[in-house]
Amino acid sequence: MQKLYFYSMKSVNYHSxxxxxxxxxxxxxxxxxxxxxxxxxxxxxxxxxxxRKLFNANCASCHKxxxxxxxxxxxxxxxxxxxxxxxxxxxxxxxLRASGDADAIAIYEEYNQANMTAFPQLSEKQVDDILYYTTxxxxxxxxxxxxxxxxxxxxxxxxxxxxxxxxxxxxxxxxIIFNLLKTVSELKGAPKTPGLLGQSAELWAGIKKxxxxxxxxxxxxxxxxxxxxxxNLSKVGVDQGYQPVxxxxxxxxxxxxxxKIECQYCHSAAKHxxxxxxxxxxxxxxxxxxxxxxAEGTKVVLxxxxxxxxxxxxxxxxxxxxxxxxxxxxxxKYTGETKPIEWVRIHNLPDFAYFNHSQHVTVAGVKCQKCHxxxxxxxxxxxxxxxxxxxxxxxxxxxNVDLKGNEYYAKIHKELAEKxxxxxxxxxxxxxxxxxxxxx
Amino acid sequence: xxxxxxxxxxxxxxxxxxxxxxRKPQVQYMPDMYVSVPYNANGVASAGDVPVNRLxxxxxxxxxGVVAYDIPNTNDGYDKAKAELKSPLAKNEENLANxxxxxxxxxxxxHGTKGDGNGILMQxxxxxGIPNYKDRDITEGSxxxxxxxxxxxxxxxxxxxxxxxxxxxxQYVEKLRSELKK
Numbered sequence: 105m106q107k108l109y110f111y112s113m114k115s116v117n118y119h120s121x122x123x124x125x126x127x128x129x130x131x132x133x134x135x136x137x138x139x140x141x142x143x144x145x146x147x148x149x150x151x152x153x154x155x156r157k158l159f160n161a162n163c164a165s166c167h168k169x170x171x172x173x174x175x176x177x178x179x180x181x182x183x184x185x186x187x188x189x190x191x192x193x194x195x196x197x198x199x200l201r202a203s204g205d206a207d208a209i210a211i212y213e214e215y216n217q218a219n220m221t222a223f224p225q226l227s228e229k230q231v232d233d234i235l236y237y238t239t240x241x242x243x244x245x246x247x248x249x250x251x252x253x254x255x256x257x258x259x260x261x262x263x264x265x266x267x268x269x270x271x272x273x274x275x276x277x278x279x280i281i282f283n284l285l286k287t288v289s290e291l292k293g294a295p296k297t298p299g300l301l302g303q304s305a306e307l308w309a310g311i312k313k314x315x316x317x318x319x320x321x322x323x324x325x326x327x328x329x330x331x332x333x334x335x336n337l338s339k340v341g342v343d344q345g346y347q348p349v350x351x352x353x354x355x356x357x358x359x360x361x362x363x364k365i366e367c368q369y370c371h372s373a374a375k376h377x378x379x380x381x382x383x384x385x386x387x388x389x390x391x392x393x394x395x396x397x398x399a400e401g402t403k404v405v406l407x408x409x410x411x412x413x414x415x416x417x418x419x420x421x422x423x424x425x426x427x428x429x430x431x432x433x434x435x436x437k438y439t440g441e442t443k444p445i446e447w448v449r450i451h452n453l454p455d456f457a458y459f460n461h462s463q464h465v466t467v468a469g470v471k472c473q474k475c476h477x478x479x480x481x482x483x484x485x486x487x488x489x490x491x492x493x494x495x496x497x498x499x500x501x502x503x504n505v506d507l508k509g510n511e512y513y514a515k516i517h518k519e520l521a522e523k524x525x526x527x528x529x530x531x532x533x534x535x536x537x538x539x540x541x542x543x544x
Numbered sequence: 545x546x547x548x549x550x551x552x553x554x555x556x557x558x559x560x561x562x563x564x565x566x567r568k569p570q571v572q573y574m575p576d577m578y579v580s581v582p583y584n585a586n587g588v589a590s591a592g593d594v595p596v597n598r599l600x601x602x603x604x605x606x607x608x609g610v611v612a613y614d615i616p617n618t619n620d621g622y623d624k625a626k627a628e629l630k631s632p633l634a635k636n637e638e639n640l641a642n643x644x645x646x647x648x649x650x651x652x653x654x655h656g657t658k659g660d661g662n663g664i665l666m667q668x669x670x671x672x673g674i675p676n677y678k679d680r681d682i683t684e685g686s687x688x689x690x691x692x693x694x695x696x697x698x699x700x701x702x703x704x705x706x707x708x709x710x711x712x713x714x715q716y717v718e719k720l721r722s723e724l725k726k
Contacts, residue, residue, distance in 0.1 A: 164672030166696050174696040218696065219619055221680075340573050347566045364664045366649040372704035382586050384597055390699030395670055407566070444588045444595050454578040486566070 147240050155237025158230055162223060169241060172436055173394070174218055176211070178238045191231055196222045341454070347407060347486035348448040353421045354485075355404045361480035367472045374461045374472075382447055385429040392425055396433055404483050450487050451476075457493070458542045468531075469506055474499075500536035504528040610707040617693040622686060629685030633711045643716030646709050650701055651717070659720035671697065677717065678724040687714045 159167075166174035181190065185207070192200045193208060197220050200208045212218075226234075311317055359365050368374055373381030398418045405412055426433050430441040453459050464470045473479065477488025489495060505513055505528070513534070520529045535541060572578050583590040590596045603612055615621045615629070633639050648657070654674050656662040661674035682690075691710050694700040705713065 160672045340571050343570050345566050365653050368649045379585050394697045446588050455580045
């Protein structure tokens, strides 16, 4: 009964898969045909290319084709305005407004009186190329079919649990066969063997009587216990490798690695303050006001079983910033409704230890990576260093005082170098090992 | 015999305890010595659920005696800053050196190390149409004004730079611009 049910389920599955495949091939065919027909409309590729280049260089900082930005979306602008009006506006919009053109004044007011730069340097042909580009849009990339709706990947083969069940059934079958054979041979008159359990019971009785083995076992047990106890106790309060799930999936690899944004761009407090600072959301918005979506093909590999997070999910992560900072991505306005993001703190020195970022970053010029590890390669941030006292002291013992641009230390450095008879004084010799430096 | 069992049990327990989940923090010994009693500077909420990190009250003068920037964020304000605002810093190597350092951190990612608008975010097409400094009619006052408030797609960078650092950046941008104009 169950088996039957199972098979019928399976066949339904295959049915739906088949229809899905048919549907997919049909849609990709349609998309292909449509893209072909767009290509068939004779697009002057040269003009499109020239227009696109000019658009990206001159217009794209404020205008997008299909989305409102600082200025209006420009796709199809030639249908909305006359060519003469557009040219007059692009060359010198302030003059057009001054001449009392009602349309010009209306659009200026609509976009919060943002002054558009005048472009008197653009020639008639260049303006026409730009306008041509806004009408025809981006070139259709080759293989238009694959650009259509993503074909769902067909999961191949049986699900994993079926394999497990089959494996277990095979093992059980072998056990049954083994038992049957054994019973048959015993019935035929073979002597009854004591079996595995009986043998081990005899062995255990022997071991229990042996004093030497007792002593050996106690010593061995004590050593193992001490090893594990010591190992675990020394981990108390040490969070090396701690990698919590954060409220927003922020990838340092994308920001600091791929896009090479400096650490201090966001952690700007590190140069003057005790704290490196968790960036406030206005810093995110410096870029994400413009970047509402991640690039095509961006992905983040998570720690949990290597789960890959793709574009659709990552775009939602950016939308989370908008929600917290109160940004209306459609109207491009702040709504004023904000709520803080509760990031999970990773690096946390106990309250009885004093640490100052600016002393290390600005005065000593230590690279962030020295303590925080290869952050630019981390999809999800983790604690790289143990942040124990021994780790701090080690670095203070090994590192020399950097005197470059540090006249403050020149005099004391000279005196201490003479006292210790060394050429270069380490941080520890300068007092970086004193208890009171960090604990007070 | 009983002590044996206890030893074995403790070994098993410690072995399990050492299989640490990296999503969770370690146990702390005497957590009251770890966790700060005052509000944490990186924390979220303080008394009455008010966020810890807040903007100072409008018009606050900081302890270094730098008066708040009072030119408004309007087109008129921009024109005023462009015409009247002058740098209080002396033009010297020290200011220029720090300006270069700050420019490298906060500006170069978009505007490019040379100021030609060809930073890495431009090359990777995250931002488009970032102008070359030589193509824009800017003065030290207008650069400072834009640093304070941002302009079009550029956001305000006043929270990341101090008063002095902003003027040092302005000095360095002017230097880049004069080099580009050659």
